[in-house]
């Protein structure tokens with residue numbers, strides 16, 4: 621359909637007031653005609669204007685007729701223009717929707733590619749580097765044993781080498797865990813999150829963490845699993861940056877839909893830390909990345925906060941269709957989509 625053409629569907633889309641307005645016009649015209657006939661308007665006008673013949677006032681009625689027709693034509697032209705504008709806007713809206721859908725598809729692909737790459741890197745780090753580090757550590761231990769009695773300097777160096785290998789091993793372990801959440805494949809989302817939260821309990825002893833899981837999470841796709849995991853991971857990283865002494869509550873809820881099947885998932889994280897003024901511009905990509913991940917799965921992401929009143933984020937991720945489950949309400953502080 622060409623955006624600048626008026627179609628049959630647009631004619632059908634005319635408001636129902638058109639008929640009523642036409643009836644009003646026809647009624648008032650007939651009413652005016654009846655009044656003119658009753659009161660002999662033409663003769664009356666002639667008598668009144670006769671004295672001012674030099675001003676040609678008696679020529680006024682036909683001129684006014686032409687003016688009325690011109691105005692009707694003018695209104696009709698504007699009406700057609702507005703119809704064309706409506707059609708053009710509809711086409712643009714459809715195009716915007718198509719582009720948005722394409723954008724979401726690309727975002728999902730990007731996240732998938734990123735996760736595949738991370739998984740690949742984690743495996744490489746584990747299999748390649750881990751294996752060689754292990755061999756180095758074993759060799760150093762052998763040198764340590766062989767040099768224990770007669771070569772004290774070699775013995776000392778072998779011990780230092782073992783310590784270095786252990787250090788690198790631990791660092792690589794941390795990298796692997798960040799690249800691919802440990803336990804996600806083996807124990808599923810709740811187990812992996814429990815493990816992740818445990819890590820933060822150790823790292824932030826002044827904060828307290830409560831993880832509440834409710835529902836069946838065994839049937840999630842990899843993309844859903846990793847998205848929900850990364851949300852909580854980024855939320856906890858923000859706690860470590862901005863609310864190190866806060867009480868943190870995490871809810872992972874999957875309610876059942878009307879048919880009794882597991883429905884959409886809602887993840888909510890709240891803390892009672894210092895909060896932030898959401899009206900102020902924020903830097904950082906963490907919250908934006910969270911929103912993009914959730915929207916790539918067709919979900920919604922919201923944050924709420926006020927200075928001194930903590931911070932909250934809530935994400936809904938549909939698993940079958942949107943809007944099937946009840947969700948916890950938002951608190952009163954200013955709430956916005958990132």
Ligand SMILES: Nc1ncnc2c1ncn2[C@@H]1O[C@H](COP(=O)(O)OP(=O)(O)O)[C@@H](O)[C@H]1O
Nearest residue numbers: 858862863895896902903904905906907908931
């Ligand atoms: N739990 C929180 N408590 C207080 N402020 C927060 C919290 N989480 C995020 N913020 C605010 O939102 C901003 C944006 O967060 P984010 O996008 O994760 O970026 P970054 O972590 O790189 O600063 C932060 O700079 C901070 O001001």
Ligand SMILES: [Mg+2]
Nearest residue numbers: 858904906907
């Ligand atoms: Mg962050």
